[in-house]
Amino acid sequence: VVAKKLLESFWQEGLLMIKNVKNLVRSCLDFFIIGYGFLVYKIKGKTPQWAYFALIRMFCFSSGYSNDFLSFLIGLVRRPYHLGSTDGLIGKNRSVQDGAALSNLRKNGYCVLPALVNPEVCDKLLKIANSEICHAYIDGEKVLSVKFNPKNPIAVKYQVPSSTLINKEVVQEIISDASIIDLVQKYLGSAPVLDTVNMWWTTAINKDPDSHAAQLFHFDMDKIKWLKLFIYVTDVSEKTGPHTFVSGSHKSGSMPKQLLSKGYARHEDKEILEFYKQSQLKEFCGPKGTVILEDTRGFHKGTPVKEGQRLMFELELSNSLFGGEHPRPELKKIINKKFALALKRYPRLYSNFF
Numbered sequence: 001v002v003a004k005k006l007l008e009s010f011w012q013e014g015l016l017m018i019k020n021v022k023n024l025v026r027s028c029l030d031f032f033i034i035g036y037g038f039l040v041y042k043i044k045g046k047t048p049q050w051a052y053f054a055l056i057r058m059f060c061f062s063s064g065y066s067n068d069f070l071s072f073l074i075g076l077v078r079r080p081y082h083l084g085s086t087d088g089l090i091g092k093n094r095s096v097q098d099g100a101a102l103s104n105l106r107k108n109g110y111c112v113l114p115a116l117v118n119p120e121v122c123d124k125l126l127k128i129a130n131s132e133i134c135h136a137y138i139d140g141e142k143v144l145s146v147k148f149n150p151k152n153p154i155a156v157k158y159q160v161p162s163s164t165l166i167n168k169e170v171v172q173e174i175i176s177d178a179s180i181i182d183l184v185q186k187y188l189g190s191a192p193v194l195d196t197v198n199m200w201w202t203t204a205i206n207k208d209p210d211s212h213a214a215q216l217f218h219f220d221m222d223k224i225k226w227l228k229l230f231i232y233v234t235d236v237s238e239k240t241g242p243h244t245f246v247s248g249s250h251k252s253g254s255m256p257k258q259l260l261s262k263g264y265a266r267h268e269d270k271e272i273l274e275f276y277k278q279s280q281l282k283e284f285c286g287p288k289g290t291v292i293l294e295d296t297r298g299f300h301k302g303t304p305v306k307e308g309q310r311l312m313f314e315l316e317l318s319n320s321l322f323g324g325e326h327p328r329p330e331l332k333k334i335i336n337k338k339f340a341l342a343l344k345r346y347p348r349l350y351s352n353f354f
């Protein structure tokens with residue numbers, strides 16, 4: 001019996017070793033695949049899907065360090081912009097505020113800014129979300145192009161198309177805001193590129209978390225390094241679907257292997273709580289105008305809305321567009337003066353829209 005047990009344990013150890021060696025060989029290969037994919041991306045302006053998949057595999061295998069290494073290289077080439085004045089939406093004379101925001105971002109992976117966005121900006125965003133045609137998603141499928149009707153919601157998520165958003169004055173004002181660009185580039189350690197502009201309603205038609213509406217814990221892995229800026233356009237309480245982040249989970253080497261081995265997956269709360277303390281789950285409630293900056297490489301989710309609805313505006317700024325490919329919204333009208341100037345000065349920042 002002892003001999004049989006010994007043999008079994010040798011067999012298990014052997015299998016584990018073979019698996020580890022296989023993973024190591026695959027990772028070395030992935031490194032070359034990413035390098036070659038980056039060359040293709042430079043020539044064609046699009047990331048091949050196989051290179052993007054290799055980026056995700058490497059992230060999971062190296063527990064995030066591969067992305068840090070690539071970010072370091074990008075930071076050497078893409079130095080931050082010289083912005084001049086950095087006053088703007090998220091405050092004036094912000095050196096102290098920025099210091100706190102940056103250290104919170106680095107340590108915890110998120111920060112909630114002390115100042116709210118001007119109510120006028122929220123009102124303009126709200127007007128767009130109420131009057132423009134949205135994409136209503138049911139089970140993740142785009143089902144209908146409809147206006148949002150709070151009295152009779154038919155989907156968990158109504159998304160205002162990015163192509164609508166970027167052609168609006170208020171959105172152009174936000175995306176050319178020097179205070180945002182400044183803080184983001186300090187965190188990224190390189191000049192940012194505006195990757196996505198989103199705004200969506202989340203409704204209360206579902207009781208259980210909707211995976212397609214990002215209501216289960218997950219990490220984003222679209223690009224190499226990025227920061228998301230969320231603006232609550234409506235008041236958010238525990239009942240109206242607070243965004244939730246697992247504090248500290250953005251750090252390399254910190255994500256549990258068991259979760260990473262599932263790859264780019266969604267996780268139930270109880271799975272997350274096997275590895276993280278309840279006190280690390282930060283649920284952000286706040287009035288309209290609340291700004292949250294978050295490194296969504298860490299685990300996060302939107303809580304299901306219990307009553308009413310939540311309107312969220314979101315920007316993603318990354319250090320490179322290398323990564324997941326999405327349809328690029330087309331910039332048709334340049335309405336805002338500040339945006340026109342920023343576009344001339346920092347063409348790469350807006351290169352996703354051409």
Ligand SMILES: O=C(O)CCC(=O)C(=O)O
Nearest residue numbers: 214220243296301302303
């Ligand atoms: O709706 C939410 O709060 C979650 C959104 C999310 O996961 C994302 O934008 O990456």
Ligand SMILES: [Fe+2]
Nearest residue numbers: 214219220296
């Ligand atoms: Fe997400």
